[in-house]
Structures are given as structure tokens and as C-alpha cells.
Amino acid sequence: MFTTLWSAAVDANFAVVVVPGIAEDVAATMKYADRYNVPFLAVNRAHGTASALSNVYNGIEIYIHALNSIEIAENGESALMGGGTYQDQVVNYLAAYGKVTSTGACGCVGMMGPGLGGGFGRFQGYFGLVLDNIIDMNVVLADGSMVTVSESSKSDLYWGMRGAGHNFGIVTSFNYKIYDQPVVTWFVETMIFTGDKLEKFFELLNILGANGTQPVGLTTYTVFAMSPEVSPTEPVIVLLLEYAGTESEAEPLYAPFLSLGPVVATNVTVPYTGVAHASGSGVEDFVCQNSDLSWKLYPVGALVYNITTNRQIYSLFSKMINDNPEFNNSVVQFEGYSLQGMKAVDPASTAYAHRADNLLLSYALVYPPKKSLDAIANKYGYHARSILHAGEPGRPLNTYVNYASSDETLEELYGYEPWRLARLRALKQKYDPQGKFDFYAPINP
């Protein structure tokens, strides 16, 4: 179903679905919407979780999945991609030519959905965020006009769309940097630990992360989750360690964790096209299915793993699940990507404000779609977020736009430097004065 969204907590209401075959169809639809003042929303992979998406009422869904062509440029250094392309498609297409690029880590997410707000993934250490690789974009603006946005064409918007892009237009296609694949073999180690190992576990992760200088090509993804086979009452700690290299090259990275005594330890060596599935985030895996479950995320950007607060979060999570078994598919996520490529970019050069962060932490709630449970989710989510934030003494709350739940301040989403917000507000006034793009981390006046 075109109108089925990934999270049942997102309750966007569409009166009609338009499936554009070419960019001009998007423009014609938006001109119609503009003339009759009908709300509209671009939907690609439908993974957006912002609760403001539920404010679309009697709207037009512009389902852009057919704008999914990919064409590699003759020089092999870029590709023209449709606004409806997505991670698994791009990874597989480029692999056939020995190429790779920055994408989200999960196989199912779009290129532009994540990319307009950041785009975190496994090649971030090499090439930066998704938005760092956008050369230009063909965009339909709120009034239906079609423009090209780049360093030399509407450069003000080029700055703003790389970080706050959901606010300004629909990207129908974009030229995107691609690269020769730096490695052929990837190693993925999965380990499961009992909760009593928590302190030693995060000590090791802090050593590995080395305050933002985690080896290029290394991604660690940790979750607290329930695993009844290990314990019916206490969460386990799951580590996914993914490395661009062979098992022997990865051995010094994962050996200290093995010494800690996981209850489960398995590994595989795969080509890059197999990494997402090997990590449980491939298109065929549970997390990628449009579900009949509600999902809500409460994210916090961090510098290091705060061991004291992580123990508090573990206890809160355990209590929440034991008191509210409907939440037993929930997780606490700790995402640790390599950062060198992302940090090499001048923070002022794009609207993405959180380049100082090293880690993305989030309390991720999954539960049956009942209104009564939304209140419980928010109660635990906000509490967890305040604990995670307290683990970052002296730092403001930084929120990843693509995980935001819609109650955040503009500073939390787009940065605390006054010039950033002034610039974004001016852009909003110039390109979307009537707030037609206000359903995803909107820049309000």
C-alpha cells in the first residue's frame, strides 16, 4: 500500500496519492496543491518518524519512488540519482561498477530522506555524511517552480538544504559523489553480553572510539534489548562491530570484547553489499519492514559513552519493559560511526550543525499502536533523553533531525549559533514563506 508508513505512530492523512514518473509531474502536482491550498508530502521509503508528519490532513502524497534512476558519469566520479533512490539500491548498483559512496546504514532508507538532514552510515569516516557528497540538486520549490541548487546556483539554498533540506523543496534528482571501493572485504562480529558486563563493555567502547578518532571503516552499533533466551527479565547488550577489512585486520578491534565473555559471539566476512543484512539492517530484516507497530525515537548527540548514565538508562529500560511488556521490542541504541570524513568538512559550510558530536544515542520505543501507550512512550522517552543528556555535562542537547520526535527546539535541531538560525529563518521566509514544508523538523519563524 502506497500510504502505509513505516511507523504506525505516524498518522498522516492522505486524500490522494500521486506517483510522478518525471520531475515535471512533481512540479505539476505542487502547482495544483499551491493553487488550491492543499497540503502535500513527498514520501519515498516512508521511514520518517517525526510526529509532525501526522499533521498532514486531507493531503496529497507525492510518492516519489519511481524517480529512482541512477546514471554514473563518464569520469566515474559522480552519479546522477533520482530523488526516490534508496540505500540498498544504490549500494548494489554501484558495487557492479566497483564503486561505493556514503549512504545510510540501513538498507531500506532513502538517499534524500536521511541526506537532507545528515545521513549517517558506514562510509562516513572515508567520505563524510550523505549531505557532504551532494554536488547539486534539482528541486521543486513550494510554488511548483523547478530550480537547480548548487555551489553556483542558489548557493544560499544549497547551504540550507544540506542539513535542513526537508524545509524547502522536493529533490527530484541530484548529482552525487561516488568513489572506487577502498576495500573489498567487510567483517561483521556480533556479540551478546549480559548486563553485569555493562561498565567494562563501555570502557572498551570508549577506548575504541578514542574520543572521535575511531579507526576509519569501523562502525560499532550497540543496543540494549530483551532476549528471553538469555534472560526473561534483564536486557542484554548487543554489539555489532563492522569493519572494512578482513577478520585478521579486525581482530585487534574485537578481541578485547571477546575477552569480556559474551554469551554469544558470531562473525561473518562479506562483500560490502552484504554488510547491512549481516548486521540485521538489510531490506529483508525486521527493522526494515513497514510494521503495524508504533516507533518513537528520543535522540541525543554525545562525545563519549558516559558509563554512569548508561547504567541508569539500562535500569530505566529494564524497569520500563518489566512494568510495560507491550514495549518489549524497544531498544536503546548507541551508534558509533567513524568520523574523519565528516569532521574534515567545515561546520559552517552546511546547515548540519552537530559535527562536534561523536556518537548518536537514542531511546527507541516500539509498541502496539494504541493512543494510551503514546503517553507512556513519551513519559519514558523524555526521561531517558534527560538522563542521556545529563551524561554530557556542559553540553547543550543536540538532536539528530532525522530521529527527532518534533518537540525539540530549533536550537536542538539546527544548532545554537545565532547566525545559523537567522540564516535558516531567512531562507524559510524566502523559499517557503507559507510553510508548505512544515511536516518534518520545521523552521518556524
Ligand SMILES: Cc1cc2nc3c(=O)[nH]c(=O)nc-3n(C[C@H](O)[C@H](O)[C@H](O)COP(=O)(O)OP(=O)(O)OC[C@H]3O[C@@H](n4cnc5c(N)ncnc54)[C@H](O)[C@@H]3O)c2cc1C
Ligand atoms: C529503520 C530505520 C533505519 C534508519 N537508518 C538510518 C541510517 O542508517 N542513517 C541515517 O542517517 N538515518 C537513518 N534513519 C533515519 C532516517 O534518516 C529518517 O527516517 C529518514 O527520514 C528516512 O527517509 P525515507 O525516505 O526512508 O522516509 P520518508 O518518510 O519517505 O521521508 C522522510 C522525510 O523526507 C522527505 N523526503 C524524502 N525524500 C525526499 C526528496 N527526494 N526530496 C525532499 N524531501 C524528501 C519526506 O517528505 C519526509 O518528510 C533510519 C530510520 C529508520 C526508521
